Amino acid sequence: MNKYWALFITFFKIGSFTFGGGYAMIPLIEKEIVEKNNWMDHDEIIDIFAVSQSIPGAIAINTSTLVGYKIGGRIGALCATLGVILPSFCIIVIIATFFLKISESKEVEAVFLGINGAVILLIFFAARRMIISSVKSNLTIILFIMTVLIVTFTSISPIYLIILGGLIGALNYLVKKRKGAK
Amino acid sequence: MIYLELFISFFKIGLFSYGGGYAMIPLISSEIVKHQWLAEAEFIKIIGIAQMTPGPIAVNAATFVGYSTAGLLGALVSTLGVAMPSVLIIMLISKLFFEHNQHPLVKSIFKYIRPIIAGLVFASAIMIARTTIIVKANSLDEMPYFQVETILIMLVILVIYLKKKLHPIILITIAGLLGYMTMLI
Numbered sequence: 001m002n003k004y005w006a007l008f009i010t011f012f013k014i015g016s017f018t019f020g021g022g023y024a025m026i027p028l029i030e031k032e033i034v035e036k037n038n039w040m041d042h043d044e045i046i047d048i049f050a051v052s053q054s055i056p057g058a059i060a061i062n063t064s065t066l067v068g069y070k071i072g073g074r075i076g077a078l079c080a081t082l083g084v085i086l087p088s089f090c091i092i093v094i095i096a097t098f099f100l101k102i103s104e105s106k107e108v109e110a111v112f113l114g115i116n117g118a119v120i121l122l123i124f125f126a127a128r129r130m131i132i133s134s135v136k137s138n139l140t141i142i143l144f145i146m147t148v149l150i151v152t153f154t155s156i157s158p159i160y161l162i163i164l165g166g167l168i169g170a171l172n173y174l175v176k177k178r179k180g181a182k
Numbered sequence: 183m184i185y186l187e188l189f190i191s192f193f194k195i196g197l198f199s200y201g202g203g204y205a206m207i208p209l210i211s212s213e214i215v216k217h218q219w220l221a222e223a224e225f226i227k228i229i230g231i232a233q234m235t236p237g238p239i240a241v242n243a244a245t246f247v248g249y250s251t252a253g254l255l256g257a258l259v260s261t262l263g264v265a266m267p268s269v270l271i272i273m274l275i276s277k278l279f280f281e282h283n284q285h286p287l288v289k290s291i292f293k294y295i296r297p298i299i300a301g302l303v304f305a306s307a308i309m310i311a312r313t314t315i316i317v318k319a320n321s322l323d324e325m326p327y328f329q330v331e332t333i334l335i336m337l338v339i340l341v342i343y344l345k346k347k348l349h350p351i352i353l354i355t356i357a358g359l360l361g362y363m364t365m366l367i
Contacts, residue, residue, distance in 0.1 A: 058265070118357030
Protein backbone atom coordinates (compact mmCIF):
# COMPACT_ATOMS: atom_id res chain seq x y z
CA MET A 1 0.00 0.00 0.00
CA ASN A 2 1.15 3.52 -0.78
CA LYS A 3 2.71 5.22 2.28
CA TYR A 4 0.65 8.39 1.95
CA TRP A 5 -2.58 6.48 1.61
CA ALA A 6 -1.63 4.33 4.62
CA LEU A 7 -1.00 7.51 6.66
CA PHE A 8 -4.31 9.02 5.60
CA ILE A 9 -6.28 5.87 6.47
CA THR A 10 -4.47 5.37 9.78
CA PHE A 11 -5.17 8.92 10.92
CA PHE A 12 -8.72 8.74 9.64
CA LYS A 13 -9.18 5.75 11.97
CA ILE A 14 -7.50 7.58 14.86
CA GLY A 15 -9.65 10.68 14.29
CA SER A 16 -12.82 8.59 14.21
CA PHE A 17 -12.17 7.04 17.62
CA THR A 18 -10.55 9.84 19.60
CA PHE A 19 -13.09 10.80 22.23
CA GLY A 20 -12.09 13.73 24.42
CA GLY A 21 -9.28 15.59 22.71
CA GLY A 22 -5.53 15.25 22.27
CA TYR A 23 -4.70 13.01 25.22
CA ALA A 24 -7.29 10.42 24.30
CA MET A 25 -5.43 10.05 21.01
CA ILE A 26 -2.24 8.65 22.58
CA PRO A 27 -3.38 5.04 23.06
CA LEU A 28 -4.62 4.92 19.46
CA ILE A 29 -1.42 6.47 18.10
CA GLU A 30 0.72 4.01 20.04
CA LYS A 31 -1.30 1.06 18.78
CA GLU A 32 -1.42 2.14 15.13
CA ILE A 33 1.92 3.92 14.64
CA VAL A 34 4.21 1.98 16.99
CA GLU A 35 2.77 -1.50 17.35
CA LYS A 36 0.91 -2.11 14.11
CA ASN A 37 2.91 -0.24 11.48
CA ASN A 38 6.29 0.02 13.27
CA TRP A 39 6.71 3.52 11.93
CA MET A 40 8.26 4.80 15.17
CA ASP A 41 9.18 3.63 18.66
CA HIS A 42 7.53 4.58 21.96
CA ASP A 43 10.12 7.18 22.95
CA GLU A 44 9.85 8.97 19.61
CA ILE A 45 6.09 9.26 20.11
CA ILE A 46 6.60 10.82 23.57
CA ASP A 47 9.07 13.33 22.09
CA ILE A 48 6.61 14.23 19.35
CA PHE A 49 3.99 14.70 22.02
CA ALA A 50 6.32 17.04 23.89
CA VAL A 51 6.81 19.14 20.76
CA SER A 52 3.04 19.08 20.06
CA GLN A 53 2.36 20.67 23.43
CA SER A 54 5.10 23.24 23.10
CA ILE A 55 3.78 24.83 19.92
CA PRO A 56 0.44 26.59 19.50
CA GLY A 57 -2.64 24.86 18.12
CA ALA A 58 -4.69 21.75 18.83
CA ILE A 59 -2.52 18.97 20.27
CA ALA A 60 -4.24 16.36 18.11
CA ILE A 61 -3.50 18.28 14.92
CA ASN A 62 0.09 19.02 15.96
CA THR A 63 0.71 15.38 16.80
CA SER A 64 -0.79 14.12 13.53
CA THR A 65 1.15 16.61 11.45
CA LEU A 66 4.44 15.79 13.19
CA VAL A 67 3.97 12.02 12.90
CA GLY A 68 2.98 12.42 9.25
CA TYR A 69 6.04 14.57 8.59
CA LYS A 70 8.39 12.10 10.24
CA ILE A 71 7.02 9.20 8.21
CA GLY A 72 6.31 10.83 4.87
CA GLY A 73 7.73 14.36 4.76
CA ARG A 74 5.55 17.31 3.85
CA ILE A 75 3.04 15.33 1.84
CA GLY A 76 2.89 12.79 4.66
CA ALA A 77 2.17 15.61 7.11
CA LEU A 78 -0.72 16.83 4.96
CA CYS A 79 -2.16 13.32 4.53
CA ALA A 80 -2.07 12.66 8.28
CA THR A 81 -3.62 16.03 9.12
CA LEU A 82 -6.40 15.69 6.55
CA GLY A 83 -7.01 12.14 7.79
CA VAL A 84 -7.47 13.21 11.40
CA ILE A 85 -9.65 16.22 10.51
CA LEU A 86 -11.98 14.60 7.99
CA PRO A 87 -14.02 12.32 10.29
CA SER A 88 -14.65 15.20 12.73
CA PHE A 89 -15.64 17.50 9.92
CA CYS A 90 -18.11 15.04 8.38
CA ILE A 91 -19.63 13.99 11.71
CA ILE A 92 -20.14 17.59 12.85
CA VAL A 93 -21.71 18.65 9.54
CA ILE A 94 -24.10 15.70 9.71
CA ILE A 95 -25.00 16.44 13.35
CA ALA A 96 -25.41 20.16 12.70
CA THR A 97 -27.69 19.42 9.76
CA PHE A 98 -29.87 16.65 11.12
CA PHE A 99 -29.40 15.87 14.80
CA LEU A 100 -28.95 19.05 16.75
CA LYS A 101 -30.80 17.39 19.61
CA ILE A 102 -28.40 14.45 19.73
CA SER A 103 -26.56 15.77 22.78
CA GLU A 104 -29.74 15.60 24.81
CA SER A 105 -30.77 12.07 23.86
CA LYS A 106 -30.85 9.41 26.57
CA GLU A 107 -29.24 6.83 24.26
CA VAL A 108 -26.18 8.95 23.57
CA GLU A 109 -25.81 9.71 27.25
CA ALA A 110 -25.88 5.98 28.05
CA VAL A 111 -23.32 5.11 25.36
CA PHE A 112 -20.96 7.72 26.84
CA LEU A 113 -21.27 6.19 30.31
CA GLY A 114 -19.32 3.31 28.77
CA ILE A 115 -17.02 5.17 26.37
CA ASN A 116 -15.82 7.46 29.19
CA GLY A 117 -14.81 4.44 31.25
CA ALA A 118 -12.78 2.93 28.40
CA VAL A 119 -11.13 6.24 27.55
CA ILE A 120 -10.01 6.81 31.17
CA LEU A 121 -8.49 3.32 31.32
CA LEU A 122 -6.76 3.63 27.96
CA ILE A 123 -5.17 6.94 28.96
CA PHE A 124 -3.99 5.40 32.25
CA PHE A 125 -2.43 2.51 30.31
CA ALA A 126 -0.68 4.99 28.00
CA ALA A 127 0.60 6.93 31.04
CA ARG A 128 1.85 3.67 32.57
CA ARG A 129 3.84 2.81 29.44
CA MET A 130 5.33 6.30 29.43
CA ILE A 131 6.26 6.09 33.12
CA ILE A 132 7.99 2.74 32.59
CA SER A 133 10.07 4.09 29.71
CA SER A 134 10.89 7.55 31.05
CA VAL A 135 10.71 7.69 34.85
CA LYS A 136 13.92 6.02 36.03
CA SER A 137 16.17 8.28 38.09
CA ASN A 138 15.34 10.22 41.27
CA LEU A 139 15.15 13.47 39.37
CA THR A 140 12.71 12.08 36.78
CA ILE A 141 10.52 10.68 39.58
CA ILE A 142 10.40 14.14 41.17
CA LEU A 143 9.56 15.77 37.82
CA PHE A 144 6.78 13.27 37.22
CA ILE A 145 5.15 13.66 40.65
CA MET A 146 5.53 17.44 40.54
CA THR A 147 3.81 17.58 37.15
CA VAL A 148 0.88 15.45 38.29
CA LEU A 149 0.37 17.58 41.41
CA ILE A 150 0.72 20.94 39.66
CA VAL A 151 -1.59 20.04 36.79
CA THR A 152 -4.19 18.47 39.08
CA PHE A 153 -4.31 21.17 41.72
CA THR A 154 -3.32 24.44 40.02
CA SER A 155 -4.09 26.15 36.74
CA ILE A 156 -0.44 26.72 35.81
CA SER A 157 0.04 26.04 32.10
CA PRO A 158 1.89 22.77 31.28
CA ILE A 159 4.08 24.69 28.85
CA TYR A 160 6.13 26.07 31.79
CA LEU A 161 6.69 22.57 33.11
CA ILE A 162 7.89 21.43 29.69
CA ILE A 163 10.28 24.41 29.52
CA LEU A 164 11.54 23.57 33.03
CA GLY A 165 12.20 19.95 32.00
CA GLY A 166 14.05 21.16 28.90
CA LEU A 167 16.21 23.53 30.97
CA ILE A 168 17.10 20.76 33.43
CA GLY A 169 18.03 18.52 30.51
CA ALA A 170 20.22 21.20 28.93
CA LEU A 171 21.91 21.98 32.26
CA ASN A 172 22.53 18.30 32.87
CA TYR A 173 24.20 17.99 29.45
CA LEU A 174 26.45 21.00 30.08
CA VAL A 175 27.50 19.77 33.53
CA LYS A 176 28.32 16.31 32.16
CA LYS A 177 30.23 17.80 29.26
CA ARG A 178 32.30 19.98 31.59
CA LYS A 179 33.04 16.97 33.82
CA GLY A 180 34.03 14.99 30.77
CA ALA A 181 36.36 17.75 29.59
CA LYS A 182 38.25 17.88 32.89
CA MET B 183 -16.92 38.87 3.79
CA ILE B 184 -18.11 36.30 6.29
CA TYR B 185 -15.91 33.46 4.97
CA LEU B 186 -12.75 35.53 5.18
CA GLU B 187 -13.70 36.74 8.66
CA LEU B 188 -14.28 33.18 9.84
CA PHE B 189 -11.00 32.03 8.33
CA ILE B 190 -9.02 34.85 9.93
CA SER B 191 -10.70 34.40 13.32
CA PHE B 192 -10.00 30.67 13.44
CA PHE B 193 -6.50 31.13 12.09
CA LYS B 194 -5.89 33.50 15.01
CA ILE B 195 -7.41 31.01 17.44
CA GLY B 196 -5.16 28.22 16.09
CA LEU B 197 -2.11 30.47 16.25
CA PHE B 198 -2.52 31.82 19.75
CA SER B 199 -3.81 28.90 21.79
CA TYR B 200 -1.41 26.82 23.84
CA GLY B 201 -2.48 23.60 25.44
CA GLY B 202 -4.92 22.13 22.96
CA GLY B 203 -8.64 22.23 22.31
CA TYR B 204 -9.83 23.06 25.82
CA ALA B 205 -7.57 26.11 25.92
CA MET B 206 -9.23 27.33 22.72
CA ILE B 207 -12.74 27.57 24.10
CA PRO B 208 -12.35 31.05 25.68
CA LEU B 209 -10.66 32.34 22.50
CA ILE B 210 -13.45 31.01 20.29
CA SER B 211 -16.02 32.50 22.64
CA SER B 212 -14.47 35.97 22.48
CA GLU B 213 -14.28 35.89 18.66
CA ILE B 214 -17.94 34.87 18.49
CA VAL B 215 -18.98 37.67 20.82
CA LYS B 216 -16.87 40.20 18.90
CA HIS B 217 -18.47 39.31 15.56
CA GLN B 218 -21.90 38.49 17.04
CA TRP B 219 -21.96 35.20 15.17
CA LEU B 220 -23.90 33.10 17.69
CA ALA B 221 -25.91 33.44 20.88
CA GLU B 222 -24.15 32.31 24.05
CA ALA B 223 -26.59 29.48 24.75
CA GLU B 224 -26.01 28.12 21.26
CA PHE B 225 -22.24 28.30 21.72
CA ILE B 226 -22.39 26.37 25.00
CA LYS B 227 -24.42 23.68 23.26
CA ILE B 228 -21.88 23.53 20.43
CA ILE B 229 -18.99 23.08 22.86
CA GLY B 230 -20.92 20.27 24.56
CA ILE B 231 -21.37 18.45 21.26
CA ALA B 232 -17.76 19.17 20.23
CA GLN B 233 -16.55 17.34 23.31
CA MET B 234 -18.81 14.36 22.76
CA THR B 235 -18.16 13.71 19.10
CA PRO B 236 -14.94 11.96 18.11
CA GLY B 237 -11.93 13.90 16.89
CA PRO B 238 -9.98 16.93 18.04
CA ILE B 239 -12.20 19.30 20.04
CA ALA B 240 -10.69 22.27 18.21
CA VAL B 241 -11.71 20.87 14.83
CA ASN B 242 -15.17 19.93 16.06
CA ALA B 243 -15.80 23.38 17.53
CA ALA B 244 -14.43 25.20 14.47
CA THR B 245 -16.51 23.09 12.07
CA PHE B 246 -19.64 23.56 14.14
CA VAL B 247 -19.29 27.32 14.66
CA GLY B 248 -18.44 27.79 10.97
CA TYR B 249 -21.41 25.70 9.89
CA SER B 250 -23.87 27.44 12.21
CA THR B 251 -22.63 30.84 11.08
CA ALA B 252 -22.23 30.39 7.34
CA GLY B 253 -23.13 26.86 6.21
CA LEU B 254 -20.88 24.22 4.66
CA LEU B 255 -18.37 26.66 3.19
CA GLY B 256 -18.21 28.43 6.54
CA ALA B 257 -17.44 25.09 8.21
CA LEU B 258 -14.69 24.41 5.67
CA VAL B 259 -12.89 27.76 6.00
CA SER B 260 -13.11 27.68 9.82
CA THR B 261 -11.66 24.18 10.02
CA LEU B 262 -8.87 25.01 7.59
CA GLY B 263 -8.24 28.21 9.53
CA VAL B 264 -7.85 26.47 12.88
CA ALA B 265 -5.57 23.73 11.49
CA MET B 266 -3.39 25.84 9.22
CA PRO B 267 -1.15 27.56 11.82
CA SER B 268 -0.21 24.15 13.25
CA VAL B 269 0.62 22.76 9.84
CA LEU B 270 2.66 25.82 8.83
CA ILE B 271 4.61 25.97 12.11
CA ILE B 272 5.37 22.26 11.96
CA MET B 273 6.52 22.49 8.34
CA LEU B 274 8.97 25.15 9.52
CA ILE B 275 10.28 23.41 12.64
CA SER B 276 10.10 19.68 11.86
CA LYS B 277 13.13 19.58 9.64
CA LEU B 278 15.13 21.21 12.42
CA PHE B 279 13.65 18.91 15.06
CA PHE B 280 14.09 15.62 13.20
CA GLU B 281 17.59 16.53 11.98
CA HIS B 282 18.92 17.34 15.43
CA ASN B 283 17.05 14.95 17.68
CA GLN B 284 20.06 12.62 17.87
CA HIS B 285 22.36 15.38 19.15
CA PRO B 286 23.34 14.66 22.79
CA LEU B 287 22.08 18.06 23.95
CA VAL B 288 18.64 17.52 22.38
CA LYS B 289 18.57 13.95 23.71
CA SER B 290 19.32 15.20 27.22
CA ILE B 291 16.60 17.87 26.95
CA PHE B 292 13.98 15.32 25.94
CA LYS B 293 15.13 12.85 28.57
CA TYR B 294 13.87 15.30 31.20
CA ILE B 295 10.80 16.44 29.27
CA ARG B 296 9.51 12.85 28.93
CA PRO B 297 8.66 12.35 32.64
CA ILE B 298 6.74 15.63 32.48
CA ILE B 299 4.74 14.43 29.48
CA ALA B 300 4.08 11.17 31.36
CA GLY B 301 2.84 13.33 34.26
CA LEU B 302 0.59 15.37 31.96
CA VAL B 303 -0.96 12.24 30.48
CA PHE B 304 -1.46 10.71 33.94
CA ALA B 305 -3.00 13.96 35.23
CA SER B 306 -5.33 14.14 32.23
CA ALA B 307 -6.58 10.63 33.00
CA ILE B 308 -7.25 11.76 36.58
CA MET B 309 -9.04 14.88 35.33
CA ILE B 310 -11.28 12.95 32.92
CA ALA B 311 -12.00 10.40 35.65
CA ARG B 312 -12.87 13.16 38.08
CA THR B 313 -15.28 14.90 35.73
CA THR B 314 -16.99 11.79 34.37
CA ILE B 315 -17.12 9.53 37.42
CA ILE B 316 -18.03 12.08 40.08
CA VAL B 317 -21.26 13.77 39.08
CA LYS B 318 -21.80 17.16 40.64
CA ALA B 319 -25.16 17.76 42.26
CA ASN B 320 -27.67 20.05 40.61
CA SER B 321 -28.55 21.82 43.83
CA LEU B 322 -26.97 22.43 47.22
CA ASP B 323 -29.21 19.91 49.03
CA GLU B 324 -28.05 17.09 46.78
CA MET B 325 -24.79 15.28 47.41
CA PRO B 326 -22.45 14.65 44.48
CA TYR B 327 -22.68 11.00 43.48
CA PHE B 328 -20.58 8.42 41.65
CA GLN B 329 -21.39 7.31 38.14
CA VAL B 330 -21.59 3.62 39.09
CA GLU B 331 -22.23 2.45 35.51
CA THR B 332 -18.98 4.00 34.30
CA ILE B 333 -16.99 2.44 37.15
CA LEU B 334 -18.46 -1.01 36.48
CA ILE B 335 -17.86 -0.79 32.73
CA MET B 336 -14.29 0.36 33.45
CA LEU B 337 -13.73 -2.78 35.53
CA VAL B 338 -15.17 -5.01 32.80
CA ILE B 339 -12.89 -3.38 30.20
CA LEU B 340 -9.92 -3.76 32.56
CA VAL B 341 -10.58 -7.49 32.91
CA ILE B 342 -10.93 -7.88 29.13
CA TYR B 343 -7.72 -5.92 28.56
CA LEU B 344 -5.74 -7.96 31.09
CA LYS B 345 -6.90 -11.19 29.42
CA LYS B 346 -6.40 -10.04 25.86
CA LYS B 347 -4.80 -6.82 24.66
CA LEU B 348 -7.48 -5.85 22.18
CA HIS B 349 -7.21 -2.80 19.91
CA PRO B 350 -8.31 0.42 21.69
CA ILE B 351 -11.00 0.92 19.02
CA ILE B 352 -12.53 -2.45 19.90
CA LEU B 353 -12.37 -1.69 23.64
CA ILE B 354 -14.05 1.70 23.11
CA THR B 355 -16.77 0.06 20.99
CA ILE B 356 -17.42 -2.67 23.59
CA ALA B 357 -17.61 -0.02 26.33
CA GLY B 358 -20.07 2.06 24.29
CA LEU B 359 -22.28 -1.01 23.74
CA LEU B 360 -22.16 -1.86 27.46
CA GLY B 361 -23.12 1.73 28.21
CA TYR B 362 -26.06 1.47 25.84
CA MET B 363 -27.13 -1.75 27.56
CA THR B 364 -27.31 0.02 30.94
CA MET B 365 -30.33 1.83 29.54
CA LEU B 366 -32.17 -1.43 28.92
CA ILE B 367 -31.70 -2.75 32.46
